[in-house]
Amino acid sequence: MPDSPRRRRLRASTALLPLVLPMLCAGCGGSSGPPTLTVLATASLKEVFGEMETAYRHAHPGSRLRFEFGALPEMADRLSGHDRGDVLVTADIASLEEADDHLAGPGRVVAHNSLTIAVAPGNPYRIRGLHDLARPRLRVVVGAESVPAGRYTRQVLAKAGVTVRSSSKVISARAVLDRVRGGEADAGIVYITDLRSAGIAASSVPIPADQNVTASFAAATVRDTEHKKEADAFVIWLTDPAARAVFHKHGFQLPGRHH
Numbered sequence: 624m625p626d627s628p629r630r631r632r633l634r635a636s637t638a639l640l641p642l643v644l645p646m647l648c649a650g651c652g653g654s655s656g657p658p659t660l661t662v663l664a665t666a667s668l669k670e671v672f673g674e675m676e677t678a679y680r681h682a683h684p685g686s687r688l689r690f691e692f693g694a695l696p697e698m699a700d701r702l703s704g705h706d707r708g709d710v711l712v713t714a715d716i717a718s719l720e721e722a723d724d725h726l727a728g729p730g731r732v733v734a735h736n737s738l739t740i741a742v743a744p745g746n747p748y749r750i751r752g753l754h755d756l757a758r759p760r761l762r763v764v765v766g767a768e769s770v771p772a773g774r775y776t777r778q779v780l781a782k783a784g785v786t787v788r789s790s791s792k793v794i795s796a797r798a799v800l801d802r803v804r805g806g807e808a809d810a811g812i813v814y815i816t817d818l819r820s821a822g823i824a825a826s827s828v829p830i831p832a833d834q835n836v837t838a839s840f841a842a843a844t845v846r847d848t849e850h851k852k853e854a855d856a857f858v859i860w861l862t863d864p865a866a867r868a869v870f871h872k873h874g875f876q877l878p879g880r881h882h
Contacts, residue, residue, distance in 0.1 A: 658850045659687040660857055661708040663701055665771070666692045666797040667736075668712060668840070670820050671873040678865045679857070686853070694794035695770045698722075702845065709848040710857055712840065714771035714796070714814075719841050727851060730843025733861040735876035736814045737835050738779055740828035741803045741821070748809050750828050753783040756810055762790040764799050764808035772796035775836050776812045783834045800825065814838060816874045840875070 664672055669692050676688050691701070691708065695718055701708060702725040711726065712733070713719055719730045742750055748761060756763050765787065766772030772795055780787055790808060793799055799811035804824045818827045842861050844854040860866055867877050 657683075657686050658853055659689050660710060660850060660853055661689045661691060661706075662710045662712060662857070663691050663693070663698045663708040663845075664712040665698075665714045665840070666694065666795055667714060667814050667817055668692070669797075671816075671869060671875065674873070675861075675866060675869050678869055679860060682860065682863070682865055683856075688857070694798065696794055707845050707847055709845055709850050709854040710842060711845055712842040712861075714838060714840050715774060716839055716841055717774065718771055719843050722843075725846055727844040727846045727848070727855075730841045731858060731862065732839045732841045732878045733858075733866070734840045734870045735878055736816055736838040736840060737876070738775055738812050738830055738838065739815045739818055740830060741800055741811045741813045741818060741825050742828055743803065743806070743809065744823060744826050746826050746828065750810055752828065753780060753785045753830060753834060756780075756787045756812075757785055759788075762807075762809045763787050764791040764793060764802045764811040765789045766796060766799060766812075767792040767794055770794055771838070772799060772813070775838050778836045779812065779830060779834055782836075819874050837876075839878070 672690050676690070679688060680686055695713065698711065699722065702711065702722055707725065711719070711722060719726065740750060740753070740756070742748065750756070765776045768774070768777070773792065791802065793802065796813040796817050800813045800817050800821055802808040803811045804821060818825060842858045844851060844858055848854050862878070871877060
């Protein structure tokens with residue numbers, strides 16, 4: 624039978640199928656790349672995580688991170704909602720334990736910190752240590768009892784044997800710093816790394832080592848994340864040498880390798 628133009632077109636179309644089908648299937652279903660991880664983190668990590676994203680993307684090409692910073696009550700509300708994020712990073716272990724129902728595991732310590740007294744530039748009230756915070760007319764702001772900054776503050780005051788009548792209790796160390804920087808308070812207790820972020824807007828009065836505490840920042844994977852593998856990998860990476868270098872650069876102390 625003669626080879627008609629119609630038969631020749633049919634053979635040509637059939638020959639193209641092995642090339643066309645994979646291209647079509649590549650666009651069907653699934654993700655076009657790695658997922659974007661949402662990391663819920665304490666506001667005291669804003670600067671360090673701003674740089675951490677670059678280091679993580681260098682180690683994991685194509686990966687994407689979205690950081691949402693806030694105080695512990697805000698993160699607790701987020702965990703109780705529909706869009707819970709993928710990773711939680713807090714300023715103390717107790718906060719992870721309180722959120723245990725929403726987490727996939729106990730988490731791990733990724734950095735340490737300590738406390739200092741924040742005062743106005745130049746220390747106009749000549750505060751020399753924790754005992755000076757007991758002055759009756761001094762406006763002192765501290766973290767609330769239910770948040771990490773408040774828990775650590777009560778520990779250092781107890782170690783120093785000092786009772787402070789605070790003029791205000793706020794929801795985070797950054798909120799304490801903001802009150803001092805804005806002139807709404809004469810002094811407050813914050814993380815040492817917070818003072819670094821303030822630049823010339825605040826001065827620091829050191830707390831002696833025997834009165835200070837070690838603040839342990841910890842991270843954990845959120846239980847209901849749709850990206851558990853990637854979230855677990857990020858939590859583990861936070862103790863990687865590259866991540867440790869960024870923490871150290873921003874003034875954090877590094878945990879032992881066993882964490």
